[in-house]
Amino acid sequence: MPGASGAIIFSDMAVIECVPNVSEGRRTDVIDRMADALRAVPGMRVLDVQSDATHNRSVFTLAGDAPAMIAGLPVLFEQAIANIDLRTHKGEHPRLGAVDVVPFIPIDGVTMPECIALAKTIAADVASRCQLPVFLYEEASANPARKNLEDIRRGEFEGLATKMAQPAWAPDYGPAAPHPTAGASVIGARMPLIAYNINLATNRLEVAKKIASAIRMSSGGLRYVKAMGIPLEDRGIVQVSMNLTNYEKTPIFRVFDLVKREAERYGVSVLESEIVGLVPAAALRQSVEYYLQLEGFTGAQVLENRLRS
Amino acid sequence: MPGASGAIIFSDMAVIECVPNVSEGRRTDVIDRMADALRAVPGMRVLDVQSDATHNRSVFTLAGDAPAMIAGLPVLFEQAIANIDLRTHKGEHPRLGAVDVVPFIPIDGVTMPECIALAKTIAADVASRCQLPVFLYEEASANPARKNLEDIRRGEFEGLATKMAQPAWAPDYGPAAPHPTAGASVIGARMPLIAYNINLATNRLEVAKKIASAIRMSSGGLRYVKAMGIPLEDRGIVQVSMNLTNYEKTPIFRVFDLVKREAERYGVSVLESEIVGLVPAAALRQSVEYYLQLEGFTGAQVLENRLRS
Secondary structure (H helix, E strand, O other): OOOOOOOOOOOOOOEEEEOOEEOOOOOHHHHHHHHHHHHOOOOOEEEEEEEEOOOOEEEEEEEEOHHHHHHHHHHHHHHHHHHOOHHHOOOOOOOOEOEEEEEEEEEEOOOHHHHHHHHHHHHHHHHHHHOOOEEEEEOOOOOHHHOOHHHHHOOOOOOHHHHHOOHHHOOOEOOOOOEOOOEOEEEEEOOOOEEEEEEEOOOOHHHHHHHHHHHOHHHOOOOOEEEEEEEEOOOOEEEEEEEEOOOOOOOHHHHHHHHHHHHHHOOOOEEEEEEEOOEOHHHHHHHHHHHOOEOOOOHHHEHHHHHHO | OOOOOOOOOOOOOOEEEEOOEEOOOOOHHHHHHHHHHHHOOOOOEEEEEEEEOOOOEEEEEEEEOHHHHHHHHHHHHHHHHHHOOHHHOOOOOOOOEOEEEEEEEEEEOOOHHHHHHHHHHHHHHHHHHHOOOEEEEEOOOOOHHHOOHHHHHOOOOOOHHHHHOOHHHOOOEOOOOOEOOOEOEEEEEOOOOEEEEEEEOOOOHHHHHHHHHHHOHHHOOOOOEEEEEEEEOOOOEEEEEEEEOOOOOOOHHHHHHHHHHHHHHOOOOEEEEEEEOOEOHHHHHHHHHHHOOEOOOOHHHEHHHHHHO
16 A cells, blocks of 8 residues: 555555754764664664764664664663763754754654654653653644744753753653753654755845745744755855755745745845755655646656555 | 665666557456466566557556566467457557567666667567567667667558568568567567656647647657647547656656747646656656756655665
8 A cells, every 4th residue: 555655665564763863973983883773773774874063963864663763762862871971062053962852753654643652652761761851842742832842942951950940841751850961852753854955046144034034934934844044155155944844734845936936036046955864755746746737646656666565 | 775766676686667568458358367477477576557448458567677577578478479369459559469569678777788688588589489570679779760669560460461571671580471460579678758748728739739749859849759739528628648758868847848838829828747657756856856956866865765775
C-alpha cells in the first residue's frame, strides 16, 4: 500500500524520524562517538550528521521504529551528558541542554499520536535515568505557553535556574532544578520540517529582513513559516532563511512564489533557493504538481517507488 | 552510492526496465497468461500491465537485471506467438508483430551500451528460437533509416512481405520473410520515455494541432518531443498528447512552458497536464529545481531515498 507520502517504503514497517540537536559542534571525537553509539543500536538508522563549529551544535538525523528509538535515545543522552559541560560551552546557537531538542516525526506507517506517546515514554525514561529535567514541546505539549521551542529555550542554560524557580516553568519530567552541566532537554513530536533558504540578488539586508517579516507567521505571513533575513557576507548577497513547519498545509511553492513577488517590490530578483538537509518526496511532488498543473498524479507513478514495493 | 537518477535503489544491482508492447488488448485470459508467465521468471518484476481494447494492444512494464531479461523475454515471445494471429487482428494502433516492440531502458547501475548488447542478445535468441524476423531500433540500430519505430513499422503487418522483399529491409536477425501469423518484432534500447499530455481549455482542435506541430521535433520544435493534437470528446476539450523521449536533454518543464506560451497565442489557457504511466524521479526533480530555482539539490536529500540505502 502506498504510504501517506505516496512513497512505497517498507510495507507494514513503521518509520519514525528523530532529529536530536546536541550542543557539540567542534570536538569531532565526541561527535563521532555519539554517532557510533547510535549506529550500534539494532534497528537504528543514522541517516545524517551535520555539525556547525560556529553554532557549536550538531544535528543527527535518525530513522527507525519505536523500539529502536526507545533503545537508542538513552544511549545518546548518556554520551552527551558525559562529554558536554554547558558551563564552558560557547556557540552562536541558543541552547538549553547538552541534548538541546529531540523531535520525533511520523514518516510512514506511524501516526502523530504514536509519535507523541513515544516522545513522552522517552522523556520519562531519560529524565529518570539521567536525573535531567525534560520539557515536552510542539505536538507533545498540551500547554500553549510551552509549545514553541523558542519560548521554552528563552533564557538558555544560563537563565534556567531562575526560570525553573517559577511554578509556570516546572519541568514535565525529572528534577525541579537544572542538571548542573547538562541543563534541561526539550522532547516532542512534529511534522517534517523543511529548512529552506531563498537567496536574493542584492546586498541590501533590509530587503531580506522585510521579506522575512512579510512571509513569517509571527508577523502576519503564512501560517507554517518561520523566517529571518540574514547576510551572506562572503557572497555579498542576502538570504531569507526559513523553516517550513508543515509543508502539507503551507507548501514550498507558495512560499517561493510569495517571496519572489515581495522581492519584485524592491526591484530585487531571486538568485536561487536551497533546501538544507532532507526533504520528504511528497513536498517536492507538491511543487511539481503545482507548476506543471499535474492532475491525478500519485507517488505510485514514480518509477523508483514501484521498484521498491 | 546514488544512481544516475539520484535515487539510491539496490546498491550494486542492475535495474533494467523493459516495456514490451504486444498485439492483444481484448482477450484478458491471453493477457493474464502472458503476465503470469513473466511473473514466474526469477528476478523478473512485472510493474504494470496496461491493456487498451480500442488499440487491441497491451503494454507490460518489467524490471530486472540482464539474466532475468534473457530468461523472461523468450517466454513472452513464445506465449504471444502461440496465442496471437495477426491475420485476424484488428485494432486502432499500428502493429508489425504479435510482439510489436520491445525497448530496454537503463534505470540504475546499468549503461546504455549494456542495454544495447542485451537487446541484440535477446533479438538473436528469439529470432532463432521462434523463426521470427527481428529489426533493431533506436539506440540498438546503427542505420538511421531503420532507427525510428515509425519508419520500421510503416506498412504494418499487412505490408511486411512486400517491404521485406526489398534489400533495404532485410531483418537484423531471423528469416528473410515475415512469420505467417506473428509478423516481425522490433527490439532495441532507449532512454526512459515519458508519456505526457497537456489539456487545453478550449474545444478548438486546430489549436491543439498547431501547438503540437510547433512543439514536436519533426516539424521544427524541441528535439526530443513527439506530439499530436487530439480531441477529448467526452470532456469537450482538446489535448496535446506527447512522448518525451529524452527528459535529460528535453525536460518536462521546458515542454510545459512552451506549450503554455503557444496556447496564449490563441487566447487559450492550460487546464491541466497529466503523466501517463511511470516517470523517473529525476525527471520530476528537474522540474522542481527549475521552478524553485533550487541550487545544489540532489536526490540524496530526498528523505525516502536515504531510508532505502
